[in-house]
Amino acid sequence: MRCIRLGEREVVRRLYLAVRDQEWGTLGHEVHDLHLERDAASFRLSFQAEDRRGEVDFHWQASISGDAQGTIAFSAEGLARSSFWANRIGFCLLHPGGECAGRDCMVEHSDGSRQSGRFPLYIAPHQPFLDIRAIAHEVAPGVWAEARFQGDIFEMEDQRNWTDASFKTYSRPLSLPYPFRVEAGSVVRQSVRISLQGQVSAGVLAAAGAPGPVSVAVGQAPLGPLPRLALAVASGSETLSERDSVRLRALRLSHLHLELNLGQPAWRERLRLGAAQARDLALPLVIATVFADEAELAALRQELERQRPHVCAFAVFHQGEPCTSSRWVRVARRHLQESAPAARFGGGSRDNFTELNRGQAPGDGFDFVGYSLNPQVHAFDNASLMETLEGQAWTISSARRLVRGLPLAVGPVTLRKRPASAGDVEPEALARAADPRQMSLFGAAWTLGSLQRLAEGGVEAATYYETVGCLGVMAGDAGARLPGLLAVPAGAVYPLYHVFADIGELGDSLVLPVVASDSLKVAGLALRHAGGTRLLLASLVPKEQEVVVAGFGPLLRLRRLDEGNAEQAMLAPEVFRAQAGEVLASKDGSLRLSLPPYALARLDSF
Template sequence: MSSQPLTGPPELSPSVQARLAPPVRLLSAGPWTARPVGDELAHVSYAGREVLRAVKAVVRDHNWRTPKPSVRNVEIKQDDDGLQVRWAVAFAGYGVEYDGQLTAEFTPTTVEISFEGAAVHAFRSNRIGLVVLHSPAETGREITVEHPDGGSTAAQFPHDISPHQPFTDIAALEWADAGTAFRLSFTGDVFETEDQRNWTDASFKTYSTPLSLPFPVAVAAGDTVRQSVLLETATLEPQEAVEAAAVAARVASSLPTAVSARIGAEAGRVPALAVGAGSQPGVLPEIPGLDALVVELVDEENDADRSLWADRLEAAAAAASIHGAGLDIRAVTADPVGAVADLAPYLPQAKRLAVFHPDTHITEPDSWPALKESAHAAGFGGSLLAGTRAHFTELNRESSRTPSDSDALTFSITPQMHSTEAAHVIDSVPMQRLVAQNALRLGGGRPVHVGPVTLLPRFNAVATSGTESEAEADELQGEPFTAAWTLASINALTMDGVASVSYFEASGPTGISGADGQLNPAGELLKELAGLRDSVVLSVDADAGPVTLYPVRSRAGLVIFAGNLSGSPVTVDVRLPDGVSASGAVCAAFGQETPAVIRFSTNNDGDPAAGRLTLGPWSAGVVHFPESNFPAPG
């Protein structure tokens, strides 16, 4: 192995660089620390303990879309009395122009964030104002909800993902943590809290205005919104402890550059992997072991006879035969029986079939018996799925209406329903595991087919205008970052009961290959993993921070997939299973030059099973160990 150091971050466009590594500044005032990141005041911490994940202002249009915020004119003033931060945020997009001014004032016992915003011109809006994000680590914490009428309610942050708002009619929230009491009060509107884990956001969100009030509302040019949130502490710790905790928080907040990991016994199996067919499935190069191509078919007004469905299905069926894969058909129609009649020629080849209503995006129970009967009469012998084409949210909220005799459940995942910041996209990964566990709970033991998993939403599931925007492409789609994120997602979704996971599309801006048939980094990862379907995945005992290790015991020996979701090189000291030699490893990077991105070497401590893995920034790759090092069982 070369002794040359790994290179720094890969060459990135300015916009991608800004997404992956936005400027971050640590604010410190007495016991408080916080980090301005983009338009958020993030990681508001007291004496080294995070109290609020973030506070930010949001503007949503009538279809719940978020005009892009841009930050300007940041002013920071600090003196003996405390710290004041002011910044302007301009929101623009979807026909909306809105200007806001935010101020954060820190004193030894309080943090107050104020917002004043005004519309540049008239538009319709579903929400304008401050939102507070609470960490998912708050799960189970007891809290007191104070109401505008002076009353209060004892509650707690839910363990299972709550389908509806756990706290409503909020004037203030009170709780205690490690001997310190906190009170978070709101002015300018009535607030409520929702469980954003439904959308794989790593947060609970307290926001205004209550959803029980009518929306959208007309906003006239010049209309102004004024809100504030005040975070107070009831007690102070000794100053020496406060200062020590603040220092510890600054140290702990930095990304690790060296971690250790021990690979253990069987922890699961590589799930079946599928890919969305998209509009050009034939462009995708052969992927042996691919489970299925997911074909999404939506009733269109200009396609009354569904002739476009036939074209899509013909192309997908031809492509699927190249991969030795099946079809996973997802139809969106108010006429399930008629749709099945049109699908009949392709149903014998289909592994899975699901039908969703175009208005609710779920499998409607009233039409389920007829759908089931007509599908079986048409010769369909695969798994008939129920659930939603949208987020886990819809499955969670409509669980009582989901047909109980389906063969399996399904829902989709996108990490950017509410935020596009890279940190939120990364933090969605453990929430993916949580929503899958909750789906298995709702299904009562039925298997779950997750996907499509996409970086951006495929359609607007909450539009109020009755129209859907077409799927947008994320500039990160073809980056090695997305391979590392996809590996982390597969790792999170590797569990008993998750029968398959589908990712992205075959080709194009939202796909895993280009028009020339060349796989992008995420496509290279999926191709390698698809061939290991149902192979044993080994456990990893590690506090690996931004690193994902996914060890697979294959017939060709031990394979370790690795990803680094950080902008710094990372070293991992790896202890392989007993009897496995760390020598002879062969590395390959996905989408980047291998020697500059991933390396594996034996340690010089006399332990033949000890090795050292090095990963470059925002990278993913794989390490193959010879079969003689790890003979396959049986």
Template sequence: MTAAIDPFQLFGTGETEIPPVRLTAGKLAVDFKDGNLRTITYDGTEVLRAVSYLIRDRDWGTYAPRISGLTIDQRGDAFSVSYLAHCTGPDDTDLEIRVNISAEAGGAVVFEAEAISKTGFETNRCGFCILHPIVGVAGALVSVEHVDGRRENTRFPDLIEPWQPFKDMRAITHTVMPLVTAECRMEGDTFEMEDQRNWSDASYKTYVRPLALPWPYQIPASQAVRQRIVLNIADKRETLTTPASVSPDGRAVTITKGDKRGTMPSIGLVITPEEAKATLEAHDVLAEIGSQELLFHFDPNSGHDAAAFEIFDAIARLHAGTSTLEIALPCRQSPLSEAQEIAASMQEAGFKPDAIVISPSVDRQSTPPGSQWPACPPLEEIYAAARSAFPGARLGGGMLSYFTELNRKRVPSGPLDFVTHCTNPIVHAADDLSVMQTLEALPFITRSVRAIYGDKPYRIGPSTIPMRQNPYGSRTMDNPAGGRIPMANTDPRHNGRFAEAFALGYAAKVLDAGLECLTLSALTGPFGVIASASEPSPPGGRRPIFNTVATLARLAGSQWQECASSDPTAVLAFVAAPGKEAPQLLLVNVTPIAQQVELGSFRPADELKSGVSNLEPYAAVSITLD
């Protein structure tokens, strides 16, 4: 049971999330949490992932409003919720939001909000966000009503759209299941949709205020901002039955063998100049992990200089695998002169990585829709400069930030030996459920990359729960209290079993992308597999994610086989056969509750593990097979 496990073991903090309140109205069910609606289902099928009222600051950070006067009324066939939310901005500016939510069986869900400020309030966005799920919805038919009354019958994007697929929206209608449709009507402003899979969110997001309008903007003092969301579900079935795909509570998750096969990727660790000394001191742990790749990071705009290459070289000499240097090129001078200067410093230090990843520093910042692209030398010129300055090294390009930026600024792949990008699961939301749900988006990301770049060698990472760089604002968010906050440069769950499960789930979800390298952590520091001496940690300083990274490194180059899960939102699995060793069945529970797992036709070498296995919350296990 979850209650028997120390929360610190799971989440790296003793602070647990307040569970949602389940509200129902007939066949409609919603989870009410932190003032918003999550997991909106009808007759057991997810209709919307969320309806939320959000306030963003000038760096796209999300305010956590203080809620008061909360009233929840659950009746037999209806519910209602009301509360006041308060935000305090810079210079003691204030914003108050009055919220009412209601639903009746057979009727609409209504979520209305009125925001007003006594002082005026600066924001990048203030209003509703509606999230449609992606599984079963991607590529499906949808009808969009625009603000001028025009109706557009089209499809949700299948491959990930770099820009907004739908603009000037008033309502959107999609099929939930045969003969059941859901219309979401949005009142009070102009809405548009973005494909949130760009950021590895498992949703399409419809949000208020078009991005083409200026931001940040000011909400004038004493001027009310009113918005309303109305969700209507039309059910034309003669008899209402729970879909067969919905498993009764308590049923074991069944794991079966799939058809897809491939080769496990190499595993990398990222090393920054800030963590290089600690990494060198922990060289014995580095050898124990046995990662195939070291990814050294170098950014002159962050104060990195030639001294970094001496310690990089010392680390690389202790490493049995290959190494890559990623360079955020300042582009203040010609790309060739800057690349040659870096190459000369590397040569003086004796540092000679096997590969170079180069990207203009300016491309680390996002260029949102409607914004002007910043000045930047042509990428072909930058790649030619790198070829000249680093002869003999493999050349990689793409983005040092996320798939979003790669999708919007598609690099020319002809000059490159491989493409690369990162992901981060706390760009928009940082609650436990949202973070784990980002795993659902990863196959869409890798399939979209393959659609753009074909069979070009492909790497991902570093991709960690904490955010190493914020492409959407001036900074990542400091997190001294160790909370669950978006865009934070530290995250408590990286210290817990949560990160171990997230990393193994990540690997499972990208297996069929044919990656040549996957980087999910550093050795030390806030992204590391070992903790610093000042942090509470397990014996030896090893965080639980150490186990996943070491296991994946041991399995690199081996053959994997797909496994199908009857509930991939709960348990993920795959089989890896490391050379002459016995095959391993890797299982991961990506939920905070224990899961019963039926192993089906798999034959564990230990007969005691046959049949039904119990996976504790966020457990990652390996079972040896006959």
């Protein structure tokens, strides 16, 4: 169940059953025997589902019912048809981060005692609530929504640590050993009941009207400069053709990101490749160095003195630390500063914001702090990925409380978790890290939404994706293949290439605030530049979406990127970019647009 609302107020983001294997992989359901009964005042849905992967064979029989009093009950009985190891089996309930963060709640524990509490405003590094039998929060004046759990001990984690924009209540406490053995024939019985307490006013219910257009307003007070944008050197051994280089130069990037694992035998060749590409693109390098000891740093210094690349920063990551300590930043500076006198030094987390949030605060020696982002830690469907955009903004506001005024450098931002090792990655590992949606309009829309959150959040720098290949912004002259899924022709760019090109061609820009009436449906990035103001819009939903833009000037130039011209934009990007678009006149200061699924629109005022 998704987006349970009272009027316009979201009460529950998602309620679902999950089997997670011993690697924390979430199995998909094969649903069958679906039956729905409903009338004007109630409904009942029953179904069966199979979760199968590897040694796991698990069967669910479940039902969902709702009544006119606003009570929803979800019950399930699961049967293990095989013996296997698991980390979690049962219900997960997600409270929406935007509606709940910083708000009061009431928790009932398994012994019947009650605790007044508050959903964390900033991201909690560990579980905010343990031993939950029920939890309630106020959703309208005098109206509380309660979620009551049966069948196991539940607790809550702050999923914003991984950019999921929610608080997750789940069963089997993490304090118990995992993975645990599930024997064939064992049964799991759980239920969740969501109910309202208090009198719901007619005004609250009246707000739940038919969905209308999403309104988008552009503010006029700049938030600050656009972050310095970068791409990473491709994970494989691809070299850039002249055409690849010309297209990448058109993005007017700030730098090129190169990750070096000094424990790998080919890191020197990796440095040579990255340095050559940086010189070809006339960009400095930011080197993210992963090392085990000082001897490896000394070897890097020698190689830097031999190859003499232009390095503007070092991101420092010791293999024994989930989050960089001041000690290793100071050690890296001592070894490497002489080889790159103007370079800055920093560190943080190579993985998620979580490790930064749970680590020690940056101390002396840091010039910047960073962490990576990817939206596919807990969920993998399109809607869940779009919801993580809100979570990215939460990581920025929470990180600022940890970094003591230091600049934030976020990235690499990727659509799926990056390969564990940088460098010449095996094709199988590359295929696991690639997501075909990166090559689609969906990938472009998600990227624009991410850029909006990072730019409006005021990060100093943001690194995205890679240059070419399956993980890049374009296929490159070598093309891109995902075996069994798709092949992108040589020379093609991905739709998200045009997002970066639309930003890069403006030069220095100031970020203006954009407010959408429904940020789960539409994202927007507004930039003020020497020639005027540009607004980039993206639909985040798989259906036609009406948008009304207000306060953006009487005359506008519109260029679309959607299902009607995406193929041309990919195969002939120079031809597409030469198209100026159509001139439109706003009516009473507003402009109404219709955006097809995951479509993008570029609006320029003049």
